[in-house]
Amino acid sequence: MGQTVIKLKPNEMKKLIQHYSPYRESKTPPHSVLVATMNGCKITAYESGKVLFQGQQHSQEAQKWESSETTSTKSTNSKSSQHSPGFLKQDHIGSDEAGTGDYFGPITVAAVYATEKQQALLRELGVKDSKTLKDPTIKSIVKDILKTDIIYSSLTLSNEKYNKLQRKGWSQGRMKSWMHHHAIKNVLNRMDDSIDPSGILVDQFCKPEIFHNHVKATGGQPRQDLTFMTKAESYSTPVAAASMIARYRFIYEMARLSKEVGFDLQKGASKVVDQQIKRIIQSKGEAYLDQVAKVHFANTKKGKSL
Template sequence: MANHVIAASAALLEQMRNHYASDITEHLPAGALFVAKRPGCTITAYRSGKVLFQGKAAEQEAAKWLEPSEQKKAAAPQPRLSAASAIGSDEVGTGDYFGPVVVAAAYVAKEQIETIVAMGVKDSKQLTDEAIRRIAPALMNHIAHQTVILANQKYNDWQRSGMPQTKIKALLHNKAIAMLMERLSPIKPEAIIIDQFIERDLYFRYLEGETNIVRDRVYCYPKAETVHIAVAAASIIARYVFLQEMERLSQKVGMTLPKGAGAQVDQTAAKLMQMHGPAILELCGKLHFANTKKAVQIAKQQ
């Protein structure tokens, strides 16, 4: 079960009590102000000002209650950041049933920015797979980068242990950035920009206990590819590596694996189970997705 703790002022505690009024339960642990139970999350607020969120939806629920000052600090762009020598970091594969999670970190020095833009680098979601395959090799030869690939079997192990996907992403981003920083040394980037999937505060809470945490000059921005071209470069590299991994997995299981998590994925997963048995999905799928149950039902009906 995922656990998240935030610090709340007296005013925020009262606001939370009002917000969760219809979900508050009668039984209180020692020192608690209130306990509220919502689908996927139990919220326990303590007199000390600490608020504990527990359950599958804990990280999303906790993120709603960051203090305004924290939100502003995380969101406020730094002046002239787009012209800095920076590392950008982005991930691919978290919304796809088949295939691994791939995180890429890419370093673009300020004197490389114009060249990278001229190469056609932009957010990978705006590019076709054909364009990704054309641009990525030249880009990877031109800039320092690091990728981290989390195979499906390891992903499923982490997920079964109760690790939320947001923590998985935090661990992978930090690892890719740390490895790239080691390769760049003694060069130090002026900024490290992560395409935001969670607030900066929670990102670092997920990394507590890790031995090598990159903290200095780290920023988390929504649509970070518009903040610095290094993030767009990272998104292209991550997508390219993901496409390669999907091709490798497709060859291994003897069937083309579709991207996404739609109905075509359900049908493909069902056919794979019929061909190889249910264990095959451990190798190539993210088992906690709803697609697994749908595929099982389809396989039984056929």
């Protein structure tokens, strides 16, 4: 079985644990802080800061966390490097998502088309990887982004729809592929026929062939002109703008759902979330979770047991 091991700094490890918490397993080996299985890949995080990825998707999953601040210590049967597409400094479309690791709130996806001049303006406005910015800053910058003449599309998959699809056998990967496909399609439909983008870049969360298979499974016609790149928001201004718009939409929906529930819903999938699940069940009933949460996450079981 192929594997990849990387070393993360404390802040990156914290993000990784939060991301995989919904998929964590109850049994953990000595000196480990997390064991989770997602999309056929087993992730084991250790107190030392090392993270072991095992399974068919090991290299792709590990690449999501590798950056200039991380060190790849071991890789078997994998390609840990990727080539930057030549169109990054030219006009292109970029897409990204938000809300996938959060128990409460929807999944949101955005796609953005920007020319070279528009990308320069977006950078002046403060556009960068949304993961490096706090939510109030993202809200402020996105309000300025939406005043520009970029072409964009944003989609929101409500929790109720998410849970219905999940019960029908849709994986989260299929849902995300479906949303990216349609967000990109919307942008292309809104563009003038004379515009031919230099490229289309998707922030990679699975192998390209799996992405295309997911699109086929939803009844869509996969595009063969897509480029996939891990941590694309760090290299592409349109992807970074898309990540910020997607986050903005997620924040908006979380505020709306919090108002309906009667208290501020916690982002992520922590023990605080478990306590809030208990509170919601007691006040509104378990069935109400379908409207505000991704109920297949392990947090539901934990919240019910409290």
